Amino acid sequence: MxxxxxxxxxxxxxxxxxxxxxxxxxxxxxxxxxxxxxxxQPQAAEETQTLGKLSAATHILNSILNNYDYKLRPGIGEKPTVVTVELSVNTLGPISIVDMEYTIDITFCQTWYDERLRYNGSVESFVLNGNLVSQLWIPDTFFRNSKRIQEHVITMPNQMVRIHKDGKVLYTIRMTIDAGCLLHMLKFPMDSHSCPLSFSSFSYPESEIIYKWEDFRLEINEKNSWKLFQFDFTGVTNITETISTPAGDFMVMTLFFNVSRRFGFIAFQNYVPSSVTTMLSWISFWIKKDSAPARTSLGITSVLTMTTLGTFSRKNFPRVSYITALDFYIAICFIFCFCALMEFAVLNFLTYNRTKPHGSPKLRHPNIRARTLMPLPVSAHQYPDAFVCQIEDSDESDGEEGPSCPAQQSLSTGGIQRPGGCCKWCQKYFCVVPKCEGSIWQQGRLFIHIYRLDNYSRVVFPVTFFFFNVLYWLVCLNL
Incomplete structure (x- = not known):
């Protein structure tokens, strides 16, 4: 123990x-x-506080949405709903000339007040994602000139709703719009355009929904990858108008994105080749008229080249019914090339056909100038239409021989003359020999030596084309 x-x-x-x-x-x-x-112990306190806020926010959200009818607009029957609009441009372009439309990527913001969403509490605002947007009233805004609209849904629908204590609602959505843009191509390629983006309510007239700008706040981020390519962005303007329809008067807001075409690409693709081709056609004026194959091939090649350039310029172009500035320039260049070809045709015809009188052999004499008459077996009174031709050699006509002007026919022994192979009006203004002396009634008129057409063309064609270019660019650049 x-x-x-x-x-x-x-x-x-x-x-x-x-x-x-x-x-x-x-x-x-x-x-x-x-x-x-x-x-x-402090973490538990924070979690308790956070859980308290979450429960309070859930309680507030449930309380305001329990008796909320999203099918009715705010202030129905009392006053119109004022929707404030703000727009941010993410990407502009490209602009399709053929389809007359453009693409724009925007973030579209709308703000309005809904008294049914007011609440009291410590939470200043609620941010709801796209899944809860369908539980609230949203303005039925649509874009009037849109052809296709894509709403971005990666990784979630790109739309958001923010509800404030005072009932203010902010609705934001991102979308890509293919909108129509009527292009006036009359001054192409020195043209400028205003591509509109127009929107309004689809079902609520002006008496129920009023749109207004937030001090016209439009954010444009040009640092993004804009795809205007052939155009330069010059600014933006806006208008507000009311359109009357059978369903009522609707307020329409329109933004105009102003662009101007870059001239460099069109100049190197169309103007430079057209001008150079026209100048190349003038080379035929320095080729001897005896070289018919060379001059003909050069003229035909120039004409075909201008035809190809005209077709190529319209390849990626809308089928408008009017002539553009570029079409007019190419058409004038085509006319210059065609006239250069026709100049040789006229010269060749007059050189090798007018020297051969009908019904008589060609008379040539290498050293002297002589007046040679065809032998008349009978009296001239019996054959009044007998042909009389004067042959002259001229150093100025490159060794070619031609009849005097005007061609003469012997009508009688007294020397009465009638017009020969030339038309009367041709005899007034043209001569085919260096020394052509008209009668008294022809004095003071302008006579053109037909054999010198190449000499005239070497001056007339370049000078005329130069003055055309000066007038063309002055008119086009000042319109």
């Missing part, structure tokens, strides 16, 4: 010192243990 008492006392003496020393050791070496015990 005594032994058991001693063992109990010994055990107590061992346990009590260890308990008295324990706190000192824990204070010296146990800060981590102390932290491990008391650190979760």
């Amino acid at each position: 005594l032994t058991k008492v001693l063992l109990i006392l010994l055990g107590l003496s061992i346990i009590l010192p260890s308990r008295s020393e324990g706190p000192h050791v824990e204070l010296e070496n146990g800060p981590s243990a102390h932290d491990a015990v008391y650190e979760p």
Whole structure:
């Protein structure tokens, strides 16, 4: 019995010192243990506070949406709903000339007040994603000149609703629009265009929905990859108008994106080749008229080249019914090339056909100028239409011989003359020999030496083309 008492006392003496020393050791070496015990306490407080806010926000959101009817607009029957619009342009272009449309990527923001969404609480605003947009009333805004609209849904629908305490609602959506743009190509390629983006309510007339700009705040981020290519962006304007329809009067807001065409590409693709081809056709004026194959091939090649350039310029072009500035320039160049070809045709015809009188052989004399008459077997009174031709050699006509002007027919022994192979009006203004002396009634008129057509063309064609270019560019650049 005594032994058991001693063992109990010994055990107590061992346990009590260890308990008295324990706190000192824990204070010296146990800060981590102390932290491990008391650190979760503030986190638990924050979680409790966050859970409290979440529950409060959920309660507020549920309370305002329980009795909310999204099918009715705010202020129905009392006043029109004012929708404030703000627009941000992400990307503009490309502009399709053939289809007369352009592509624009925008972020479209609409703001209005809905008294049914007012609430009291510590939460200043709610941000709802696209899944809850269908539970709220949203303006039925549509773009009037749109052809195709793509709403971005990667990775979630790119739309957002923000609800404020005072009932202010902000609705934002991102979309890509293919909108029509009526291009007036009369001054092409020195043309400028205003591509509209028009929107309004689809079902609510002006008495129920009013649109207005947020101080016309339009954000344009030109640092993005704009795809205008052949155009330069020059600015943006806006108008507000009311359109009357059988369904009522609707307020329409329109933005105009102004662009101007870059001239460099069209100049190198059309104007330079057309001008050079026209100038190349003038080379035939320095080729001898005896070289018919060379001059003919050059003229035909020039005409065909201008035809190809005219067709190529219309390849990627809308089929408009009017003539553009470029079409007019190419047409004039085509006329110059065609006239250069016709000049040789006229010269060749007059040179090799007018020298051969009908019904008589060609008379040539290499050294002297002589008047040679065809032998008349009978009297001239019996054959009044007998042909009389004067042949002259001229150094100025490159060795060619030609009849005098006007060609003469012997009508009688008294020297009465009638017009020969030439028409009367040709005899008034043209002569085919260097020394052509008209009668008294022809004096003072302009006579043109037909054999010198090449000499005239070397001056007339370049000078006329130069003055045409001066007049053309002055008119086109100042319109």
